[in-house]
Amino acid sequence: MNIPNILTTIRFFLVPTFIYVFYTPSIENNVLIATFVFILAGITDVLDGYIARTYNMVTKWGIALDPLADKLMQLTVLICFTDKGYLPVWVILVVGVKELLMIAGALFLYYFVDRTVIPSNRYGKAATVFFYVAILVIAIDISPIINYFFVLLAVTTTVIAFINYLIGFKEINENSCENKNVDK
Structure with missing residues (x-):
């Protein structure tokens, strides 16, 4: 597994992290912190794409799972923000x-x-x-x-x-x- 694929895998783990932080009211500023988790996921997306193309590390695994991780995170954020009325x-x-x-x-x-x-x-x-x-x-x-x-x-x-x-x-x-x- 190369660095871009590791970054994509991290994005999958950031989805439940986002949900946990977003829905935990005991965490002060939970919505803002969850948003930073979302932004971190975006940064990993940019990095994995850049590294994969620049250093010729494109893999079939990355081609298939990178967009899935992105869509999963975006839909999760949409569902959570809609659920809470934002x-x-x-x-x-x-x-x-x-x-x-x-x-x-x-x-x-x-x-x-x-x-x-x-x-x-x-x-x-x-x-x-x-x-x-x-x-x-x-x-x-x-x-x-x-x-x-x-x-x-x-x-x-x-x-x-x-x-x-x-x-x-x-x-x-x-x-x-x-x-x-x-x-x-």
Whole structure:
């Protein structure tokens, strides 16, 4: 197991850590500390990707489990923040539907279109950054208007990223169908 895979594994352990801290009222500033656990998970995500690409440590294990760890952490944060009333239900519906459709699309491309993977792009990365910022702003609780603005910004960039991924999915699927017809 290499360093990027160890960082991905740490992210899996940070999920129950986040939940424990978030729901333990005896921990002073538990929501803020849980948010820092979430940010730590984000840092490990950036580090593992950077190290894997820079030092040619990309593995099949990492390719499969890295996005799973990310989605698991993000959905956990969404569920917890929605459960406690920090986020409106519509946020988890929009982001949840997007994530489920992306997982379904990724599985389809991987298993039915020559093991194809749509790589992350700047829209998806921007959406992730805005999601982290929105969660931090909510945890700090500057004002309801600022909280709502950042949540709206995170959801909007998530929808834009999803549309961009749909365009990529459609292009890859069409190219695959054309290549199969040419092979016949």
